[in-house]
Amino acid sequence: MLCLLVATAIALIAVRGLLASIMLTSVYGLLSASFFVTMDAVDVAFTEAAVGAGVSPLLLLLTVAIVGRREAASNARRLVVPLLLVTVTGALLIIGTLDMPSFGSPDAPAQTHVAPRYLQQSGDEIGIPNVVTSVLASYRAYDTLGEVLVIFTAGVAVLLALAPAGQGGSARAEPPAPEHLAPHTILQVVSKLLIPFMLLFAFYVQFHGEYGPGGGFQAGVIFASGIILYGLLYGLPTVCRVIPPPVVEVLAAVGALIYGLTGVLSLLAGKNFLDYSALAADPVTGQHIGIIAIELGVGIAVAAVIITIYYAFAGRLHTRED
Amino acid sequence: MDVFSYFNYWVVVVLMMLGFFIVIARGNLVKKLIGLNIFQTSVFILYISAGKVMGGAAPILADGVELYSNPLPHVLILTAIVVGIATTSVGLALVVRIHAAYGTVEEADILEQDATC
Amino acid sequence: MSTLWLWASDACLLIGSFLLLTGALGFLRFPDFYARIHACGVTETLATGFVLLGLLLRSDDAMPQVKLVLILLFVLFSSPTASHALAKAAWNAGVRPRDNSGKRRVSLPHTDP
Numbered sequence: 169m170l171c172l173l174v175a176t177a178i179a180l181i182a183v184r185g186l187l188a189s190i191m192l193t194s195v196y197g198l199l200s201a202s203f204f205v206t207m208d209a210v211d212v213a214f215t216e217a218a219v220g221a222g223v224s225p226l227l228l229l230l231t232v233a234i235v236g237r238r239e240a241a242s243n244a245r246r247l248v249v250p251l252l253l254v255t256v257t258g259a260l261l262i263i264g265t266l267d268m269p270s271f272g273s274p275d276a277p278a279q280t281h282v283a284p285r286y287l288q289q290s291g292d293e294i295g296i297p298n299v300v301t302s303v304l305a306s307y308r309a310y311d312t313l314g315e316v317l318v319i320f321t322a323g324v325a326v327l328l329a330l331a332p333a334g335q336g337g338s339a340r341a342e343p344p345a346p347e348h349l350a351p352h353t354i355l356q357v358v359s360k361l362l363i364p365f366m367l368l369f370a371f372y373v374q375f376h377g378e379y380g381p382g383g384g385f386q387a388g389v390i391f392a393s394g395i396i397l398y399g400l401l402y403g404l405p406t407v408c409r410v411i412p413p414p415v416v417e418v419l420a421a422v423g424a425l426i427y428g429l430t431g432v433l434s435l436l437a438g439k440n441f442l443d444y445s446a447l448a449a450d451p452v453t454g455q456h457i458g459i460i461a462i463e464l465g466v467g468i469a470v471a472a473v474i475i476t477i478y479y480a481f482a483g484r485l486h487t488r489e490d
Numbered sequence: 491m492d493v494f495s496y497f498n499y500w501v502v503v504v505l506m507m508l509g510f511f512i513v514i515a516r517g518n519l520v521k522k523l524i525g526l527n528i529f530q531t532s533v534f535i536l537y538i539s540a541g542k543v544m545g546g547a548a549p550i551l552a553d554g555v556e557l558y559s560n561p562l563p564h565v566l567i568l569t570a571i572v573v574g575i576a577t578t579s580v581g582l583a584l585v586v587r588i589h590a591a592y593g594t595v596e597e598a599d600i601l602e603q604d605a606t607c
Numbered sequence: 608m609s610t611l612w613l614w615a616s617d618a619c620l621l622i623g624s625f626l627l628l629t630g631a632l633g634f635l636r637f638p639d640f641y642a643r644i645h646a647c648g649v650t651e652t653l654a655t656g657f658v659l660l661g662l663l664l665r666s667d668d669a670m671p672q673v674k675l676v677l678i679l680l681f682v683l684f685s686s687p688t689a690s691h692a693l694a695k696a697a698w699n700a701g702v703r704p705r706d707n708s709g710k711r712r713v714s715l716p717h718t719d720p
Contacts, residue, residue: 170498173505174501174508189520193527196528196531197531209567212564212568215568219574220531230582239516239521240598240599262500265503268496271544272542273543273544274543278540278560278563282562283561286561286562299549299558319573319576354688354691473576481586
């Protein structure tokens, strides 16, 4: 598995032309997702499969459609210094790994610090089986709030950067460009069959995240990829009619707001910020309610931000075609 | 000492250096971002490898399972992946803007244009 | 779990792996783009079908079985569609079938629309 990853990365260096590189990036994402499964990180694999193999190559493709797929050849003289630098740094890092605890040993420092506490007591304190979710949403809720805000800010930054001139700061889709290719009839029919299941699966991942692998981040990305697939096959104007860009932009803010408000609610109830034990008479029930609330916030925010980013790039592509 | 006990870390180093090489050796800005992606994923692999316990199960509590892998790296990387795609898209948006301003995304051409004016 | 089922499952898995191998060979050896798509697209659908069937015979729990059936359905939908999308994109981009040596174009019964 790891050898395949290295092979893909080497191919990425060797290949010229951005389209081939992007396809290899997608392969790379899928491979690393399967690697994460073998490392017991099922939640991470979920996210990586949706992001690394789906959304990120797609955004790269949209960019390449805007800036052109040609890649200039680099001259050999310029390669010597980077090669030297990389070799030296790599050698130093490999010397550094010799001090690492050997792979998979249960008494490594990473395994003995806080992890046993999470594994032994989260069952009683939080009351949900998926430890990843309880750490993410309850023990380290501050971190996650920060991450959600970073994602939100990134969405805003993309909107600002890609806003067409004179449109008041929002990269809205332009009026429809005529479709110059034959309609993708077969693709459209099949996607009509599959997209509802993708969205349903996203909801399952969202609300089942406490018991199995899943949660807001994964669900948000899966939901967004469903919508983006629809947009790819039916054109940007159609998907903009289904989910108007202003609605998505507001939803991104609403998602982050739900998260923050949950924290403020627990503050008002007399506990610490984001301490959900205050949300119900029984602390464990309170934790349940809190986790469901913030996972919902995360899911909405992530899905909305990724759809917004897609709209911004695709809208840019449309305006350029006119 | 078992050679294979460090195999994961070495792969991480190799991947990291491959990504780093793409970032510094290639002039195309989109390609640089792809290299940055590889670099990022290698860090993910490092964290997830550090969290693996031999013989452990996925950290979802179940009856009869005693040994679990460490959930903490999973949490960190899970959010980092989504944050990563968000920041990558900011980078791509900047690339699009650079293309609008300079008409090219090759580093050499951009520097040349900057030097002349 | 009787031995018969295990044998059947083994057979299915073997057939599936063999088909995947032929698909990979075809992908490497066939002369032009469309023949290659044909090689992987067709074998992939059948091979994943066999592999999933083999796994289905092996599992004795209801939940994995339901999931495997769902995956099978999904693959049956998505895999041919993906091949179709590839071929269509290639046609739109101007890739045309070639003869066995991979050099000359083949004349087609229908000309371009």
